[in-house]
Amino acid sequence: MYQNTLEYAQQCDAQDPLKHFRAQFYFPKDDQGNPLIYLCGNSLGLQPKKTSQFIQEELDDWAKLGVEGHTEAKHPWLPYHEFLTQSMANIVGAKPSEVVIMNGLTANLHLMMVSFYQPTAKRNKIIIESDAFPSDKYAVESQIKFHGYDPKESLILWKPKKGEELCRYEDLEAIMNEQGDEVALIMIGTTNYYSGQSFDIKKITQLGHHHGAIVGFDLAHGAGNILPNLHENGPDFAVWCSYKYLNSGPGSLGGVFVHERHANNPNLNRFAGWWGHNKQTRFNMRHEFDVLPGAEGWQLSNPPILSMAAIRASLSIFEEAGMDNLREKAIKLTGYLEFLLDEMKDDRIQVITPRNPEERGSQLSIQVKSANKELHTKLTKAGVVSDWREPDVIRVAPTALYNSFEDVFHFVERLKQVLN
Known part of the structure; x- marks a missing residue:
């Protein structure tokens, strides 16, 4: 079903009905201004671009109305x-x-x-x-x-x-x-x-x-x-x-x-x-x-x-996106990540998260034998934002609202690089 190529990942993204939501979020960037591969929504989700507008509306109403904002604000505070x-x-x-x-x-x-x-x-x-x-x-x-x-x-x-x-x-x-x-x-x-x-x-x-x-x-x-x-x-x-x-x-x-x-x-x-x-x-x-x-x-x-x-x-x-749609995409994203990790055929790698998509969310926990946090540090330097949990687990969460199949593909390629 899945294919281990960049072209396949890009094809999946082109056919993704939720792909336009990615543009509604800010992605952290490296020193050269390139977006990082952000797979840490299980720890802190990315900022929606509209967040500042929504907060600014309340700041403006507070400035204009003072206490009357409780009843007179555009979105009353009470x-x-x-x-x-x-x-x-x-x-x-x-x-x-x-x-x-x-x-x-x-x-x-x-x-x-x-x-x-x-x-x-x-x-x-x-x-x-x-x-x-x-x-x-x-x-x-x-x-x-x-x-x-x-x-x-x-x-x-x-x-x-x-x-x-x-x-x-x-x-x-x-x-x-x-x-x-x-x-x-x-x-x-x-x-x-x-x-x-x-x-x-x-x-x-x-x-x-x-x-x-x-x-x-x-x-x-x-x-x-x-x-x-x-x-x-x-x-x-x-x-x-x-x-x-x-x-x-x-x-x-x-x-x-x-x-x-x-x-x-x-x-x-x-x-x-x-x-x-x-x-x-x-x-x-x-x-x-x-x-x-x-x-x-x-x-x-x-x-x-x-x-x-x-x-x-x-x-x-x-x-706008709908939870049923997001869940459907999450299953596909984690399925693709699981497939690519299996394709590595690396005995050091074990996914400890259940194989059954019904028994997991958007996170795969990757256990790396004999690894320590130095591996995660190298992954971070390679432009990946993920999460390390002692003693030997990298938590990776491709999030349906803003992550892509290409993100998943590039993550696995960079994991291979730091492991080798």
């Missing part, structure tokens, strides 16, 4: 987060009422665990994948300690089998069959940051619910990359950031999904703030807390407009 909701819901496969953009990812994870991790003497354990992103592990451990339990007893790690890199569903199933009545929460990163393995949201959710556990997901490496179909697949909650595949800028806001079955549950514990209060009486400061229904009820503070303007810029591109 309801600003609502301008992002439908687009974000489309990306994660949710109803608009189930989604809100707010805070940072780990802050949102803590807010979700305040509500959905309710341990008892009998049921207090949390399951995460063994190589979860460190911040998730720190957050989960601290919540366990906060409730007076010991992470050594109450944290269960879902591990790959000895000698393997990937987690197997049957091992999670075995954990639940053995300890399910003690598990309060399953909290998994949908697409693992290290291996690139993407987990079956529906299957894990059904398993957790069957055993009476709450199920949540971290979509940091999934939002804007896979099709999580959160409403249909039914987890209780999910959290994500927006600066990776969603291209909203360094350290930008995160997102939250709360399934609609929890929308009007007044008995859920929560850490409350005034932006989660009834919009009609929010500014009458003497009312008792009157929580908004849906995900909006978990908001704490009025939103940072400049950051949200950058998110709105990126989401407008996603709306």
Whole structure:
């Protein structure tokens, strides 16, 4: 199907219905002004060219209107987060009422665990994948300690089998069959940051619910990359950031999904703030807390407009491109990358990400035997922006919105050069 030639890569790009989106992004350049091969959207997405325009509109309204911008700006600041909701819901496969953009990812994870991790003497354990992103592990451990339990007893790690890199569903199933009545929460990163393995949201959710556990997901490496179909697949909650595949800028806001079955549950514990209060009486400061229904009820503070303007810029591109189309291209791009790596026939190279496109996102994790970070440094000098993870893995993420088949071809050619 694929061919190992530059001409073939260029032909694929010529036939790509999404190719025009590439021109809507800024690419970093080398000292000679040549664009770098940017394959690091799994860490920080490129800047859309329209971002500065969207932010400048808010700066102009702030200059002209001052405080009146809350109601009189072109995009009024009071309801600003609502301008992002439908687009974000489309990306994660949710109803608009189930989604809100707010805070940072780990802050949102803590807010979700305040509500959905309710341990008892009998049921207090949390399951995460063994190589979860460190911040998730720190957050989960601290919540366990906060409730007076010991992470050594109450944290269960879902591990790959000895000698393997990937987690197997049957091992999670075995954990639940053995300890399910003690598990309060399953909290998994949908697409693992290290291996690139993407987990079956529906299957894990059904398993957790069957055993009476709450199920949540971290979509940091999934939002804007896979099709999580959160409403249909039914987890209780999910959290994500927006600066990776969603291209909203360094350290930008995160997102939250709360399934609609929890929308009007007044008995859920929560850490409350005034932006989660009834919009009609929010500014009458003497009312008792009157929580908004849906995900909006978990908001704490009025939103940072400049950051949200950058998110709105990126989401407008996603709306135009369509997640189904982006996912289709992502499968082709990673398939082509996998093919070219196989064509190298180099025993030092092993792709640890699953071969099945349904079990991965846009990232392939390339393990290089006996390598150290010096290899990644050479690759960087060769004009490739990728990501190194100890001890021996290069993470490469051809991103459907702005990467090309030619990018993939040239990356592999430069990898060959630095290896030789």
